[in-house]
Amino acid sequence: MEETNGEEFSLWDSLSSIAILLNRLCPPPQQCPAFLPIRCPMTSSKAASNLPPILKGAEIRDTFLNFYAERGHKILPSASLVPEDPTVLLTIAGMLQFKPIFLGQRTAEVPRATTSQKCIRTNDIENVGRTARHHTFFEMLGNFSFGDYFKEKAIAWAWELSTKVFKLPKERLVVSVFRDDDDAFAIWRDQIGVPVKRIIRMDEADNFWVSGPTGPCGPCSEIYYDFHPERGDDDIDLEDDTRFIEFYNLVFMQYNRDAEENLTPLAAQNIDTGLGLERMAQILQRKPNNYETDLIFPIIETAAAIAGLAYDKCDEAQKVSLKVIGDHVRSVIHMIADGITASNLGRGYVLRRLIRRAVRHGRLLGIEKPFIQQVAETAIALSESAYPNVRQRAAAILGELQLEESRFLETLDRGEKLLADLLAKVPKGGEIAGKDAFKLYDTYGFPLELTQEIAEEQGRTVDIKGFEAAMEEQRDMSREAHETIDLTVQGSLDELAENLHETEFLGYSDVASPAEVRLLLVDGKPVERAEAGTQVQVVLDRTPFYAESGGQIGDRGYLSGNQVVVRVEDVQKDGVIFVHFGRVEQGTVTTGDRLSAQIDLACRRRAQANHTATHLLQAALKSLIDENISQQGSLVAFDRLRFDINFSRALTPEELEQIEKQVNTWIAEAHTAHVAVMPITEAKAKGATAMFGEKYGDEVRVIDFPGVSMELCGGTHVQNTAEIGLFKIIAETGVAAGIRRIEAVAGPAVLEYLNVRDKVVRELGDRFKAKPEELPERITALHEELKATQKQLETAKAELALAQSDQLLDQVETVGDFKLLVAEMPGADADALKTAAERLSQKLGDGAVVLGASPAPEKVNLIAAFSPTVNKKGIQAGKFIGAIAKLCGGGGGGRPNFAQAGGRDPEKLSDALAEAKRQLTEQLAAS
């Protein structure tokens, strides 16, 4: 078929409707195995001979994987969204799980593989829903060659898959190659037969792949689908996304780039490709964008139904909101399924933002009530056949979403209230300051767009520039803080590292060893010798000391030699070099000295007990509470251990008791440790627990207590769990939303812990004359008694003050139209004075009352109560009493009608009162 005659739309539309009809005739996957649609009547029909068959998303996925499986590729499962590579936050590309192979860190088990990989990217999050194909969640179909086939086959297969299997018309395909890649250009032109005009050369920015500043890299070649072939082959602009969509990217990894940017050919050349599932679905399902494909649209329909909307009748803004929900919900269910929980850091924070954006767009659509769970249920149903873990984890997903959604709705409520206050202060037509909007966002989590929207409704604007400036400031602050950490020894060590060799670690087997001083530092600077009394850092050629890592703190001990003793208090690791921090206790230590390095065995044993206990704790949590619990942080010290886990609620006392019991049972069962070093892949295959955020080499150390716990770990452990003796949980607290912290003690540290508790309880028992179990009751009773007594005392004091005040009525004098009372109320405290003064002032009517007392040594209280008529004479209680209080060595103030003051000189009280009386008499008498 020669291209359409410009009537693209009508033809396309009519073909679409035929296709839809045909699809109805043979639609359901269960009747229609993956390849059947290709054999549908449609493909043989003349009218549709040039139109690819409509395939469901799932069929596209299966077709791709099977195509490459038939060509010797092993189908591997999608890797988790949480990458093994700790430097990467989330799995952002199909090749991520193979990166170590491409970087030469690991050898491939198979020469060819194919995957459908779930991916998350949030760098273009603002575009999601607004363009046809930006997503935070997408699936990348890929075929990979590890030093096996290269360009020729990769190109040929990609073309065969596109044109023969997916039946994309050749005339509608355009390919790109890297500017200098003549090989690829020739293959496309000569072997595939693509017209030269439809092979476009592109620059580095688009068609040269690098994994980092150095390392493997190479040119790419991409295949684009052309929605408007009638526009001709002459000015093809692949950047024009109204015409082209890139759906297949082939990366030819053929060079290694060094620090000087020299490219040298790789011995083993690799192929890494990616075909966007959603994009292919858009093409094959004739949809205007990815969102309306069967991979996402049901989610949108669910959301629309909840909002009471019909998608095709929605305006553009509503469609954007629905698309954002459709996209984000897919991200969110897979993230939670892979064990991520919403929090305020790292990938947990990414998850939170996605959930909140989805909720917010739901509100934009007019949904007031929680709805995310319902939408998520649709998303789970859509994904479960390809990713069964979303169904297995459905309860966790829905629970997490419900928690986070309600938390966000609370945040919004609070923000709306604060914004209302803010708006009240800005006149109509005015502008909300950028820093105010930012504070709302930064401190209270209230989205900027929402601030703008509500402000606009109220006829006000928001200073966006000011907001962004404030945001930039906040970013700088974070970044600076991030960079300025730990400059202690680092700098000088880096300079010297070239002259130092890797410290040989002997501590797994030895507790003491001869060693040579290779480097001596004082205050971070290298020195030849250090005298007794100086703080030093020592680098040895070999050491039995464990350096802090994996949460376990460094060993303590001594370095000793001829007349020299250095006490080691801590050991840190800088890469492969161990630095012993300590103090020279005796003699002079000199670079090159041969010393005996000996660790403090008692401390080491405690650390071992705590460390193994940490492993048992993790195993117990996984088996008793939730298998998805994983470590978020850990500390193993000599006297305690701390273990942070991702878990969204507090553990109950019963659960903690259960865990404690389980760990102690394992201790009592005396399990023997099997420690082995093996390739990481083997360890994983055996089911060893690894930690995210922990860097592992190819060879890993596995600590195995068969049947109980198996973990990758470089720390030191007991040989038998019985050595731990006893394990006791002492606290369970929250660290951040979604993260709980368990603190415990194990081994000898338990005894210390119990001794302290025991001493306190015994002392309390002695003091309260009660048995330990009676203490709480006893204290409650005493507490109540105390409160009752205090209450009685207060009442009595108030009564006394009133009685005293009544007696003072005798001393009232009349000055002109006013009543005047200046008196001392011995023993009355501040409260009593206030009560009395107020009562007297009421009784006197127009007039002034000044009372004074000294409730304690070195303490004076004064109260003045003036009627409004007195204020009119220009006398204010606050100012008046302040001046009087100065006479007693103090100060004071208050309101014009009622004020209080104090001082420190009781012996001057009567003089001060006399002065007060004199002044008041004089001023009140004046007319």
Add this chain to the structure above:
RNA sequence: GGGGAAUUAGCUCAGCUGGUAGAGCGCCAGGAUCGCACCCUGGAGGUCAGGAGUUCGAAUCUCCUAUUCUCCA
């Protein structure tokens, strides 16, 4: 890792530049009612998260700690 904020009665929250801790709901009692709900009157209920400091005086200002929320990396 670095910021910002919050913590006041059983619950939701006021409390201004330091000067006698409040409201609404809930609770208890009384009134009204054949009775209940509504309603009216009265009452109980507070270590102002904890600790230190400044001050004559701190819920209020400063510092530390804990907990929760939130933003950035």
